[in-house]
Amino acid sequence: MPRLLPAAVACLLMLASARAGAELVVIANPASGIDRLTRDEAINIFMGRYKKLPSGIAALPVDEGVEKADFYRALVGKELPEIQSYWARLVFSGQGSPPRVMDDARQVIETVANNKGAIGYVDRKNVTSRVRIILALPP
Amino acid sequence: MCDAAPTVTDGWRTPRLQAHRCLRPKAHERGLHGVTSIRNPLALLLVSCLLSCANAGAAPSDPEAAVSIRGFGTLGLAHNSTGQADFIRDFLQPEGVGNTWSGDVDSRLGLQVNARPTHEIEAVIQATSSYNYAGSYRPELTWAFVSYSPSADFKARIGRLGWDVYMISDTRNVGYSYLWVRPPVDYFGPLQISHIDGADVVVKRELGGGLISAKVYMGWADQHVPTPVGDPVDLAGSRVSGVNLDFRKGDWQLRAGYTAVRIKNEVPGVDQLVAALHGTGSPGALRLANDLAFAGTSIRLASIGAVYDHGPWQSQLMFNRNSSTSLVWPTKTAGYFLVGYRAGQWTPFLSLSRTKSRLVQRATGLPTPNPLDDAVAVTIAASQSRQHTASLGVRYDFMRNFDLKLQVDRIRVQDHATLLWRNAQPGWNGRATVVSLTLDFAF
Numbered sequence: 287m288p289r290l291l292p293a294a295v296a297c298l299l300m301l302a303s304a305r306a307g308a309e310l311v312v313i314a315n316p317a318s319g320i321d322r323l324t325r326d327e328a329i330n331i332f333m334g335r336y337k338k339l340p341s342g343i344a345a346l347p348v349d350e351g352v353e354k355a356d357f358y359r360a361l362v363g364k365e366l367p368e369i370q371s372y373w374a375r376l377v378f379s380g381q382g383s384p385p386r387v388m389d390d391a392r393q394v395i396e397t398v399a400n401n402k403g404a405i406g407y408v409d410r411k412n413v414t415s416r417v418r419i420i421l422a423l424p425p
Numbered sequence: 426m427c428d429a430a431p432t433v434t435d436g437w438r439t440p441r442l443q444a445h446r447c448l449r450p451k452a453h454e455r456g457l458h459g460v461t462s463i464r465n466p467l468a469l470l471l472v473s474c475l476l477s478c479a480n481a482g483a484a485p486s487d488p489e490a491a492v493s494i495r496g497f498g499t500l501g502l503a504h505n506s507t508g509q510a511d512f513i514r515d516f517l518q519p520e521g522v523g524n525t526w527s528g529d530v531d532s533r534l535g536l537q538v539n540a541r542p543t544h545e546i547e548a549v550i551q552a553t554s555s556y557n558y559a560g561s562y563r564p565e566l567t568w569a570f571v572s573y574s575p576s577a578d579f580k581a582r583i584g585r586l587g588w589d590v591y592m593i594s595d596t597r598n599v600g601y602s603y604l605w606v607r608p609p610v611d612y613f614g615p616l617q618i619s620h621i622d623g624a625d626v627v628v629k630r631e632l633g634g635g636l637i638s639a640k641v642y643m644g645w646a647d648q649h650v651p652t653p654v655g656d657p658v659d660l661a662g663s664r665v666s667g668v669n670l671d672f673r674k675g676d677w678q679l680r681a682g683y684t685a686v687r688i689k690n691e692v693p694g695v696d697q698l699v700a701a702l703h704g705t706g707s708p709g710a711l712r713l714a715n716d717l718a719f720a721g722t723s724i725r726l727a728s729i730g731a732v733y734d735h736g737p738w739q740s741q742l743m744f745n746r747n748s749s750t751s752l753v754w755p756t757k758t759a760g761y762f763l764v765g766y767r768a769g770q771w772t773p774f775l776s777l778s779r780t781k782s783r784l785v786q787r788a789t790g791l792p793t794p795n796p797l798d799d800a801v802a803v804t805i806a807a808s809q810s811r812q813h814t815a816s817l818g819v820r821y822d823f824m825r826n827f828d829l830k831l832q833v834d835r836i837r838v839q840d841h842a843t844l845l846w847r848n849a850q851p852g853w854n855g856r857a858t859v860v861s862l863t864l865d866f867a868f
Contacts, residue, residue, distance in 0.1 A: 326675070344576065345577070364736070366825075368767065371602055371828075374596070374867040375596050379589070380586070380587070386488055
């Protein structure tokens with residue numbers, strides 16, 4: 287049993303370092319009027335509670351299929367089934383719809399670059415000059 | 426969802442709104458996040474119709490879908506240990522489950538279409554099928570409204586709306602949205618109304634690093650409630666109005682609500698008893714007749730609750746008081762506590778709940794024994810509920826959009842106060858164990 291412990295720790299460290307490769311950042315349109323977002327504001331927007339940017343314009347959050355699980359783990363410490371269960375409550379009580387799911391980072395950037403209020407998240411390495419980073423979520 | 430298969434879509438993914446994508450899917454290339462083919466020609470026709478209507482303003486990079494079709498459902502089996510009283514999920518079920526297995530208690534299916542012609546306006550229609558007051562699964566229109574929200578601070582809805590009387594009361598059909606097999610019967614069981622025809626307005630503000638919202642609503646009920654004997658109560662035309670306050674900050678959510686339901690129609694059976702009491706001409710009987718009459722009185726529902734939701738933990742604590750001035754609906758208080766902890770795909774939970782009604786004994790003052798006093802005593806006794814429940818269960822999120830749940834309820838009814846049961850036998854000791862197994866889905 288004691289011999290298993292170092293192995294388990296090594297495993298965890300490897301997992302952690304694998305995860306550390308991808309830093310997710312929340313991005314907005316350069317014309318959105320904001321250059322940063324707090325974590326609480328991001329939670330309110332992505333969880334459908336208060337879809338407004340600090341600059342006053344309506345927030346239009348989008349999800350990304352590949353990074354979605356990591357994003358919500360980093361943002362609210364919840365797994366995808368919990369996020370879906372949460373949205374089932376809001377959707378079927380007519381309180382709103384979850385963010386639309388984009389196929390990949392390219393599509394997220396395209397959407398954010400073309401819509402003033404849109405915000406999304408991508409791996410930092412995919413960020414282009416067409417969007418602005420407003421919040422970093424270290425893994 | 427472009428077709429009816431929920432399993433391959435990406436969670437709450439909204440439909441691809443370009444018809445050509447649906448007609449020529451590249452599911453093998455797009456993997457889990459793609460759209461599968463449509464095999465049923467009728468479904469294909471329907472979907473392409475919907476999509477062509479929705480096509481405007483729905484480019485792939487549009488942040489909001491113009492139309493989405495969603496659904497939820499539960500396949501459930503419940504078993505009651507006693508054959509001396511039949512267990513029901515809520516007041517709307519005409520018959521319950523005795524000492525056997527039943528699929529009627531929890532099984533249900535709902536479909537919903539959202540249409541969003543502009544960012545500010547949304548239309549929602551939802552139909553739900555579940556075991557209803559008439560003992561059938563005839564689908565019912567549960568939501569049908571248009572909402573207008575010019576900003577995140579304000580939203581108004583008009584049409585048919587779910588009854589938002591307590592926290593989660595307007596989604597109590599959606600098993601996928603909570604931990605239990607069903608919301609605690611002690612707390613939600615006496616709710617007679619699932620939806621109202623009317624309007625509501627929600628105003629939100631940021632406050633002290635949190636979010637405060639206030640909702641006011643008004644409308645009319647449109648519902649039949651079964652009674653243990655005779656015809657169902659017709660709640661049509663009963664006016665429902667209420668206000669909710671909600672504060673959310675970090676992992677906490679607090680809520681308080683107050684609602685009044687002005688009862689329009691008399692309970693069948695009670696009207697005859699009231700008439701018979703009037704017929705005696707005795708002052709005591711007349712007073713009793715007035716205090717029994719349900720029509721014209723108001724049910725008042727006050728509630729407070731707190732939710733704490735942090736990482737794998739979630740817990741809820743709620744209290745309510747459900748009262749009227751009629752002896753037919755004595756004042757009831759109820760509360761529940763829920764705590765659950767997620768470990769991977771499994772979320773075990775514990776739920777404790779209790780309800781208590783206030784017993785008021787009344788007599789006509791006529792020489793006893795007489796049949797009127799007997800009838801009054803029976804009516805008052807039948808409206809009592811005093812019971813508590815301890816539930817242990819587990820939710821297993823075994824695949825995307827699906828969960829399986831197992832729950833065991835130990836229920837103890839006191840003083841034979843069996844409002845929340847059907848066919849309770851006089852000799853029943855008030856103890857029951859209900860074992861439930863459900864499969865929930867939402868797409």
